[in-house]
Each structure stands twice: as C-alpha cells, then as structure tokens.
Amino acid sequence: MKKSIILLAMMAASGSVLALGPKVHYADLNVREVVKTDDVGVTAVDEFKVDGITIELTREDKVKAKNWNLSRSDWAKYKYIMEYTPRGAWSPDLDPPIALGIEAETRAEQEKYAKLANQLEWERRQKELGFQSVGIDMLVHISPGLFDKEVDEGLSQWLPDKRKVLRSVFISRVDCDFKCQDFLFSTVANKGADTHVVIYTDQSHDYVYSLYARSGWKYSALQEKGVEIKVDPEKMAEISKTVNQSPPFYVQQKSLDSSENIIRVMRR
Template identity: 25%
Template structure:
C-alpha cells in the first residue's frame, strides 16, 4: 500500500488561501499603523532643554558628554549635574549650580505638596486608622526636646538591621525611617521585629518608627543605606 504523505500545516494554509482567491485577481495585503492616534510623540530636544532651563546647544553638549567617559562612569547623571561637573569656566559652573538649586527646591516643594495631600487623603479615607508615624517631612526633628538622629533603612537590608541593634545597645535615641515601606504598616512592623527593636523603646519615645514618604530624598543627596543623619545648624549631615 502506498504511504500517505501529509502536507505541512503552513503549506496547507498557503495552498488553501490561493484556492480561495478569485481567478485573475492578485492578492493584496493591507498594512495598518500600530501606533494609537493618541500616543504621545517623543519630546523634542528643544522641549527637553527647556525643562532643565537650558539652551539647545547646552543640551546637545550634555548628550555629547554622556557618550564619553562621564556617561560610562555616571550613566544616570541629570543634565545640570553633568554640565556642572564638566564646566569649562567658573561662570558656567555657577550657572549650572544655580539652576540645579532652583530645580531641586521646586522638586522638594512638589514632594511636600503631595505629602500634605497624601496625609489629608489618609485622614479622609481612614479617619480611625493612624499611620505608623507621620512627623513633618521637611524636618524629621523639629525641637530640641525631641532632638534625635534620623536613621534611614531599607526593608531587605541585613546591614540596616545590624546598625539598628548597635544603636539600641549604645542607648542612642533615633527616628527610624523605612525608605521602601510602600506605605504598608504591616511591612514596617515586620521589619521592626526582624531588627529586634524593643517595644519599651518605642513606648517611651526614644525610638520612633516611620514611613519615609520621601524624606530621604528631600534631605539627602542619595547614597547607600543605612544612613544616620544629624541636624547641624538647620542642615542634615550624614554621620
């Protein structure tokens, strides 16, 4: 008996489509755009430069700088930092420093405005449920009577846990801020238990437990965590 040979599925589909076509006609493929009509177009260089208070030629220089060694060593630098670091004159350096101070002040003000809105929304939505703790964002420590160190930690950080245990052993009073708490009280309480913070320290106020809510970003220039911060003459300095 002769063997029955099966036609591959892809070839079978092609043959079927050819047979279904009217004799004497040609096939056509309609190509449609996949971009939605409301999809935003990329910002122009001019618009990006304007956002940073820069001229177009300055933004072009920033792009060029980031293609060289500066971009290799510091790939996430913003335009003002990059141009300030690579300033060619003192006047340029002062200009970019001033622009960056103004940009940072505006950013912090937006951050504080959102924090105020968040706190109010929490009170409106959950009037009977308090946050873990919510001192003013702009100043974790506000009076001499409550003057303490501000300690910033991450949730998954064994070094952070070791630091907290050392501070407790030395009897240091501090305000603890969990930077990646995700506004989850349960998550913060779990971290407190892992770090072995003693309940009596919390009850007597020598240690406070807080959601970060952007405080770390508002008083620091970044860096790895944990971080112990001291307020000196109104400024926060890393210990």
C-alpha cells in the first residue's frame, strides 16, 4: 500500500503520466432473471445471469436475502461479487449491503445500500441496548445495591471494559486522501490495550467501513479492537473549534481535566 502511495505522489509531483499496463477490467454487474416454467405451467425465478455467469439461489439464499432486506437479484449480485471479483478476497467479512454499496455503479445505488446498511445497524444497536437494559434491571433485582458502590475516578467509569484512555479520531470526507487514511489506520492500530477509540465522521458508518475495505482491511478488525464509530457533524465542528484544528486529528484523554489532553494532527 505504501509503495502505491509513493508512486502516486511521484506522478503528481512530476506531472507525468505513467503507463500502468492494460486497463483494469470491471465486471458487468447488471443482473438478468432466468425464468423457468415447469411441466404444469408454474414459473419461478431461481437463477440469475451476472456478467455471463449463472447464479443459482438456494432456499437458504432466499431466506438470507429476505432477512437482510435484499431482493433476490441483489443477493445474486452479492454472491457474484464475493465469489468472482477481487472484493471477495479483499474484504471477505463485509456485510451484504456494504459489499453491494461499495461495488455500486451509480450514486442512486450507493444511497440505496447505504440507507439499508444504516437502518440495519440502527436496528441492531436498538436490540442490543434493549437487551442490555433488561440485563441491568435483572442484576439490580438480584443484587440490590450492586451499583451503589463507589466508582473509580477518571474516565474508566464511562468507557467499555474499564479502559482508562479515550482516543477520539475526527475524519472528514471532504479531504480524506491517502495520507488522511494512513493517519486514521495508524491511529487506530497503534492504540494501547487500555485505550478506547471512537471515530467521529461527518458522513455515515459506511464511509468509514469503505475506507478500510478499499485498503484491504477487514471490518472484523475494527470489531476486534472494539472501535466505535459515531456520525456527529456537530460534535466534530465543536471540537475542531475548541482545539483550533481541522480534521484529520485525534484527541486523547486520560482524565476529566482537559489540560491533560493530548492532541495529534496529521502533518500536511
């Protein structure tokens, strides 16, 4: 990845255009239904043609498509993307709407899948928070006074897994180029074990996922690190004004005393 960035930088600096070999092939992702009629005249659409490849949907595929709120033709396209294009090797753990959105060919398609992905993410969070609330209620019922104990001073009382450090990374879509992406990746990858990372963006969760996906990172890597993503343009504007910096930058906190904050800004 770094070699590619250096090459692009050299090209930009020199103003020259290098011959990089044959033009990259882009798969034709138009989906065509294959309609079949049996001996008694019953028609069914269980097969689709994508880029000349026949994609057959099993009963399990149809159930998965329904549960992901995707059409059968969407699921056929998703199967094609993950099995026959580099995306399947680059990002094998992508959720179907995100894979479809990244490989979408029009703005309308991107918006369609982004809306679906955000809706699913919202529903997931609501269900998990609802269950967590019930779990806390049960703990209080079983062990009255459990949460009346003195809490630790500092940030750990608000951070997951009692972590002691909060690192807030601020990324804007407006100018997040390769250098910005490297700043994001290194900031997340080089965090300490006791550090909780929150990525703030003025775009969608999909935007951050797509940055990682395009660079060969797996979505599961973010999950494993417990990285949280928040879409909050107002918070970004407020913090940018407070620290007098524009994204990308991060603020690291070890206590509630703002004078102890550490601020790191990407070198431009």
